[in-house]
Amino acid sequence: MLVGNKIDQESSRMVSRDEGNKFAKKYSMLFIEASARTCEGVQIAFEELVQKIIQTPGLWQNDQHSQGFRPGDTDKPTESSGCTYC
Numbered sequence: 001m002l003v004g005n006k007i008d009q010e011s012s013r014m015v016s017r018d019e020g021n022k023f024a025k026k027y028s029m030l031f032i033e034a035s036a037r038t039c040e041g042v043q044i045a046f047e048e049l050v051q052k053i054i055q056t057p058g059l060w061q062n063d064q065h066s067q068g069f070r071p072g073d074t075d076k077p078t079e080s081s082g083c084t085y086c
């Protein structure tokens with residue numbers, strides 16, 4: 001998902017909505033504009049993302065060969081499969 005942030009700063013916009021839409025389409029991504037400051041578009045971004053995940057079984061169905069932790073997994077993730085950022 002591509003999220004164009006800071007839509008509350010319309011006067012400083014650098015990327016048009018159309019440009020964002022076209023870029024997202026080119027790379028087969030969902031596109032949404034939002035503002036972390038005013039929260040506009042934030043809830044819909046999460047809703048659309050979850051909707052997409054639910055509609056794409058390959059993202060969450062159990063796969064013996066996959067690594068990491070997926071919804072529906074009953075085992076705890078291994079240390080090496082945890083988030084490397086936090």
Ligand SMILES: Nc1nc2c(ncn2[C@@H]2O[C@H](COP(=O)(O)OP(=O)(O)OP(=O)(O)O)[C@@H](O)[C@H]2O)c(=O)[nH]1
Nearest residue numbers: 004005006007008009010034035036037038039040
């Ligand atoms: N007006 C406005 N400011 C925002 C928004 N989201 C983030 N900011 C501000 O942008 C600055 C950077 O925010 P960060 O959360 O640190 O984002 P970052 O990705 O680490 O950094 P940047 O690439 O500079 O955006 C902070 O001063 C935030 O308060 C938004 O939607 N609207």
